[in-house]
Amino acid sequence: MKFLLYILTFSSSIFYYSIHGQFEYLEPYVPYENTPKETHPILEIKTWVHIMQYSKSDPKNITKDSLHYLKTQFKWINQMFSQLKPPTVANANGEKPYVKDARIRFIMDTISFHIDENGWDRMKMQKVSNSNRWIDIIKIDADSNSITLDGVRDRFKPILDSLIIEGTLLNNGVYHPLKAVRSGYNTIIYLKESINVSEDSTGHVSYFQKIDKNCHRDNWVNFTNEDKNYLHIFYTGASKDAPAFGCGPSPYFLNVSNILMNGGYATAQLTGHELGHCVGLRHTNTPQFNDLPRTDKFGWLKCDDKNVSNNIMGYNLCRNYLSPLQIGYIHYKYSNVAELAQTTKNIDHKTKKIKIKKNTLWKKSIISTGDIIVKRNSTLTIKGKLIMPKGARIILEKRSKLIVDGGLIRSVKDKWGGIIYCRTYPNIHKKPLFKKNKAQLIEENNGEILY
């Protein structure tokens, strides 16, 4: 075993820095500049874009005529992940660890348009219709332009915003309170709009409540039937006035609203941040990994070299950096969890053969980019998971070895092509003449192959 090359622990000396303790397991997943593409391929996450339109005559969203807008969005998002900038703030060890290309891309695979007012409206003000929550009116006074409500309501925020008087003879309508004053066990609300008539005290007050569906899963349920083969991006809207907003609560869906209200690049930055959540990253105000700054000040501030980072997962105006461990964590998740690998393009196609020309140990899990050819007299040892794309094969030349040492070889959805023994690639139908020259397959330490 001592002859094996530990090619995966390799890292570029310029950006070398120390990772200790609990996150050491992520280090082999970080794609440094010189890390081979075969073992650290670009992770291509398949997205399905859903444009939710308000109505046919008034879409209040992107239309089929503005697909260039979307293409530009994806170009910018992928630039964010492939052309990262160095960190502005040093981490707790005084280091500024940096990898330029996260080797993560978001592929716009499919686009659908839906006309659906509910699906479109992610934030609205809605009248409280539950009568248990209405408040009885005790007295209406036109002279002081006030109403007296049952109970102590001066701390009750929603009715201080706007309230709806209902059930009276002449005063029904929407009113805006000026102030609320406690009066014994009741509350007097002084109103901006004029009250018409006093002695009209039979009604009740309802109010508007903010319905926030930013992070809801309803669109994913209703429009994809909870599909887990893609990361579904819903471009939605809101009837309540709001700048663009979004939420990425799941590896299978996210929501970005009111994009036309923002500048194009700001929307790409917002979407890139939400996609970061989808693939497993948290905010940087408290560090998720120990290569991040100890603190990161939030509040849409310009990034600086003191306490406002330029991290994509922060609330800053730069959003152009991810730490090596943030990047490594995403690769770790997607190459170890088969359900997540299912949302990648990597498992759909064979893009590049991997040729093993010397003894090689794969300690980390890998989604293969295609056929793996183990050249004669070489050994490939698999310690992690190896996910094979659809139809891809492992081709063993004569006197080569494949050792599955505690590892697992499998595909995700579609079958992989299995193991082929041959004399020399590419003549895979020619078998070795002598039995002793046939390649060896060794499964040890609970190593397993699922065909």
Ligand SMILES: [Zn+2]
């Ligand atoms: Zn966030």
